[in-house]
Amino acid sequence: MTTDTRPSDSGTTRPLPPSMDRGQMLMSLGIRYGFLCLLLGLIVFFSLTTNGFAGARSAVFVFQSVAITGILALGVTCTLVVGGFDLSIGSVATSALMLSAYVMVVMEQSAFVAVLACLVMGALVGFINGLLIVKMRVPDLLATLGMMFLLIGLQRIPTEGRSISAGMTLPGGETAEGTFSNAFLWLGRHRFDFVLEDLIPVPVVVFLIVGVLVWVFLELTRHGRLMYAIGSNERATALAGTNVNRYKIAAYMISGVLASIGGILLAARLGRGDIASGNNLLLDSVAAALIGFAVLGAAKPNAFGTAIGALFVGILLQGLTMMNAPYYTQDFVKGAVLVVALVFTFALSARKRGGGH
Amino acid sequence: MAELKHRNQCRIVGIEKAFGPNRVLRGIDLAIPGGQITVLMGANGAGKSTLVKILCGVHTADAGHIELSDEPFVPTSPAHAIEAGVVTVHQSINDGVIPDLDVSSNLMLDGLNAPGAGFFIREAGLRKNARRIASTMGFDIDVRAPVADLGVAERQLIAIARAMAKEPKVLILDEPTSSLSAAEAERLFRLLDNLRETGVAILYISHRMSDIRRIADRIVSMRDGQITGTFEDAPLDYEGAVTAMLGHAMTQVDINVPERGEPVLVLDQVQLSAQAAPMSLTVHRNEVVAITGLLGSGKTQLASVLFGIAQPHAGTIKLDGETYQPASPEDAIRTGVFLCPKDRASNGLVPDFDIAQNMSLPFLKRHSPLSFLNGGSERRTAKRMIDQLGVVCQSSEDEIGTLSGGNQQKVMVGRWMAEACRLLVLDEPFQGVDIRARRDIGRTIRATASKRATIVFVAELDEALEIADRIVVMSEETIVGEHRNDDVDLNTILAQVSGATSASASPDRH
Known part of the structure; x- marks a missing residue:
């Protein structure tokens, strides 16, 4: 699990100033490691109280349940970094789900064309979002909210509101000849051998790779640094000679592409263009990104935190399910975690900063 | 009554x-x-x-x-x-x-x-x-x-x-x-x-x-x-x-006006707006020019024009003999013109960043071969500027928000002095700064001025007297006076600042 052993984010771990007294030191440690301790505590608790929670299969199950949400959350993290927000990620993902099915089943194209079409669609949506925000001056929440509605509607038009599956009847009356190719289904269903046979599904691998790439991009490169600068003081960053608009558009394009990757993986897992899937994607991934603020006391959007935030929710739900908690309590649990994480981030960090002066 | x-x-x-x-x-x-x-x-x-x-x-x-x-x-x-x-x-x-x-x-x-x-x-x-x-x-x-x-x-x-x-x-x-x-x-x-x-x-x-x-x-x-x-x-x-x-309490800082170098920036018949009278100005290498004037005298517009934020209404600007028409701050920086903007809280500071990160912001390319940031190189540059300007801090990794106003301003000035440039423009570099920080900043600006031309926009006359080789007075969006800073007649400057002598040149409100 590379996410657990990864070095912590360079912007937040630095030696504590010596002037801090014991209380402040404890508070500071609590803010920094509190959330990770909570996560560890949960894992220990569930391992002791339930049968089968501790184990590779169970761990993979958790990862699999959060992989798609996590990928979307990493995208929205990029827009949060530049001080924006992307509400359209959920509908970009479901659009990619429908588009890939349409390309393969109705247009009878290959898996490669389907994947490419989805990625281009995601980039294009991100680009339009960026233009609306940067050039048309539409506030980010409103622009992406509008885009969300537009896409939810758009994805239903070609099939007159029906789901897409092999052999379906098209609006014209004829039968669709294409199928989901095996290469495409591999993306959602193949499992790599790792210690145990058929252990790690492709979406988990994609999640981990995307996580590392976004982390490297945001924390280690000049571009990530400038994006954080834009989020912190846009005017100052522009006056330092940065093309702010270009970076903002790029952030929305990253978000759109990652959301479309999420949609592709979802389509590959389901094996059909299910019109009703992916309803929870937006809220779950936004929650993961916001929970990420609390990890390591970053108090800002960050890739490592987002990945941990997604895992936290996954572990909690998996554990509760194994303790026979009913399914309808899940959203309540997610909400509670989010509220606690936000308190961690804003109330405690604000107090720490206030005390630092 | x-x-x-x-x-x-x-x-x-x-x-x-x-x-x-x-x-x-x-x-x-x-x-x-x-x-x-x-x-x-x-x-x-x-x-x-x-x-x-x-x-x-x-x-x-x-x-x-x-x-x-x-x-x-x-x-x-x-x-x-x-x-x-x-x-x-x-x-x-x-x-x-x-x-x-x-x-x-x-x-x-x-x-x-x-x-x-x-x-x-x-x-x-x-x-x-x-x-x-x-x-x-x-x-x-x-x-x-x-x-x-x-x-x-x-x-x-x-x-x-x-x-x-x-x-x-x-x-x-x-x-x-x-x-x-x-x-x-x-x-x-x-x-x-x-x-x-x-x-x-x-x-x-x-x-x-x-x-x-x-x-x-x-x-x-x-x-x-x-x-x-x-x-x-x-x-x-x-x-x-x-x-x-x-106020004109004579300053304790003695200015020795040095031999100035060749012209760097030449403004020729520049009009800041349609109503403004045209102005001309030449700034030389190894020269610090203070431009002073009241609020609304056109100082901010001139700074914006020099840094590519705004375009002049008319006239030509030359830099080292070549036409200079920056389209954006990015463009200006690439040409070698730096602006340290006024009002650091909204135009300069990045509150989430530490000192080194704040300083390196415009020049991240220097610190990131193949786009990957080199923290050591950033911190070395920051350390050099911290020592040069006397920033009071524990290390270059202190959060910017923990510094006092004067030290924050030093970081802002240091940001733009970390790299060599052809023209350095500082807009109100002494804003919200105590007297010691003001002296430190002023001394550093003068000490490093030999290889570039420097323009400092200041509203306070003391500050102009303290830093400049030449004092240029602006009023009603144009230049109304120039004074070599060795034996200035304060009354003339004050008259020009208050617009008394420009009344004939520019129409008064009636």
């Missing part, structure tokens, strides 16, 4: 106010007599706004008291101050109007809050009252028009009309003409003339000498939270008022 004046007299005695360690007002004694217009002058940060905010109930004073018509007056809230008869028109226009409502609702807004106002709005009555107010002001306007459709000047007049509608005893106007045209300003002045006759005490805050010449009965100058001069004998001593406001 005499009795009337007396009734509306407002007296401020020993007012003090501090924000944390920062003593903004240090014992202000000020009388605002009825039936007269008292002009309050002061540079940025002199404490004018704080004084106004105390009078209109936004802040409470730490010490001292206010008397209104010989009664003690302790404003506890803006509403209370208005009720007592102290009405303020704030500088920011949008504080005074509600864009989504129409003119009549805006004019009558306070009536809607008044005790006894009915539950339902009577549109007809509202409009009738609004028309009456507008006509007493000589203000010809459709009261049904939404304010959002009106220009800035009309909004300003509505805000003022609203203040008038409250029949104030004391009327405070904070830079009311800053967005008005000459004709609109004249309409306001005629209105103030009428109001003066009715015995209202008027406190008028402005930098504009043409306004002040037109309407002032008395001038009070403020500097560093103290009253530094009161002028009430006709004819008024305008230059004396400017001197008192800017």
Whole structure:
């Protein structure tokens, strides 16, 4: 699990100033490691109280349940970094789900064309979002909210509101000849051998790779640094000679592409263009990104935190399910975690900063 | 009439106010007599706004008291101050109007809050009252028009009309003409003339000498939270008022004007706007030029033009002999022109970053081979600038928010001095900075000036005298004077700053 052993984010771990007294030191440690301790505590608790929670299969199950949400959350993290927000990620993902099915089943194209079409669609949506925000001056929440509605509607038009599956009847009356190719289904269903046979599904691998790439991009490169600068003081960053608009558009394009990757993986897992899937994607991934603020006391959007935030929710739900908690309590649990994480981030960090002066 | 004046007299005695360690007002004694217009002058940060905010109930004073018509007056809230008869028109226009409502609702807004106002709005009555107010002001306007459709000047007049509608005893106007045209300003002045006759005490805050010449009965100058001069004998001593406001305590810094190098920046017949007179200026290598002038004299526009934020209306600019027309700050930086902007909190600091990250922001490419950041190289550069400027901090990894104002400003200046450039422009580099930090920054600017041309925009004359080889004075968006800083005639500079000599060159407001 590379996410657990990864070095912590360079912007937040630095030696504590010596002037801090014991209380402040404890508070500071609590803010920094509190959330990770909570996560560890949960894992220990569930391992002791339930049968089968501790184990590779169970761990993979958790990862699999959060992989798609996590990928979307990493995208929205990029827009949060530049001080924006992307509400359209959920509908970009479901659009990619429908588009890939349409390309393969109705247009009878290959898996490669389907994947490419989805990625281009995601980039294009991100680009339009960026233009609306940067050039048309539409506030980010409103622009992406509008885009969300537009896409939810758009994805239903070609099939007159029906789901897409092999052999379906098209609006014209004829039968669709294409199928989901095996290469495409591999993306959602193949499992790599790792210690145990058929252990790690492709979406988990994609999640981990995307996580590392976004982390490297945001924390280690000049571009990530400038994006954080834009989020912190846009005017100052522009006056330092940065093309702010270009970076903002790029952030929305990253978000759109990652959301479309999420949609592709979802389509590959389901094996059909299910019109009703992916309803929870937006809220779950936004929650993961916001929970990420609390990890390591970053108090800002960050890739490592987002990945941990997604895992936290996954572990909690998996554990509760194994303790026979009913399914309808899940959203309540997610909400509670989010509220606690936000308190961690804003109330405690604000107090720490206030005390630092 | 005499009795009337007396009734509306407002007296401020020993007012003090501090924000944390920062003593903004240090014992202000000020009388605002009825039936007269008292002009309050002061540079940025002199404490004018704080004084106004105390009078209109936004802040409470730490010490001292206010008397209104010989009664003690302790404003506890803006509403209370208005009720007592102290009405303020704030500088920011949008504080005074509600864009989504129409003119009549805006004019009558306070009536809607008044005790006894009915539950339902009577549109007809509202409009009738609004028309009456507008006509007493000589203000010809459709009261049904939404304010959002009106220009800035009309909004300003509505805000003022609203203040008038409250029949104030004391009327405070904070830079009311800053967005008005000459004709609109004249309409306001005629209105103030009428109001003066009715015995209202008027406190008028402005930098504009043409306004002040037109309407002032008395001038009070403020500097560093103290009253530094009161002028009430006709004819008024305008230059004396400017001197008192800017101060000219001779500085302890001795400037040795060095041999200047070849020309770097050449402005030829540049017009900042359509109305501005053309100006020409040459800045040489190994030369520090201070450009001074009051608020609105065109300093900020000139800085924007040099850094590619705005384009000049006309004229050519050359840099090292080549035409220089930057399209953006990015472009300017690439050409070798750096600008350290004024107002560091909104234009400079990145609050989430540490010192090193703040300094490296414009030059991240240098610190990131193949785009990957090299933290060591960033910190080494930061360390060098920290040592050079004497930034007081524990390390280059301190959060920027933990530093004092002066040290934050040093980081901002250090940001732009970390790399060599052809022209360095510093806009108000001493803003909100204590005297020691000011000396440190000034010394570093002069010590590193040999390989580039340097322009420093400053409003305070002391600061110009302390840093420059040459002092250029701007007024009404053009250059009105140039002085070599070895034997300057302060009176000439002050006259130029206050616009006295430019009156013939540029049309005065009439």
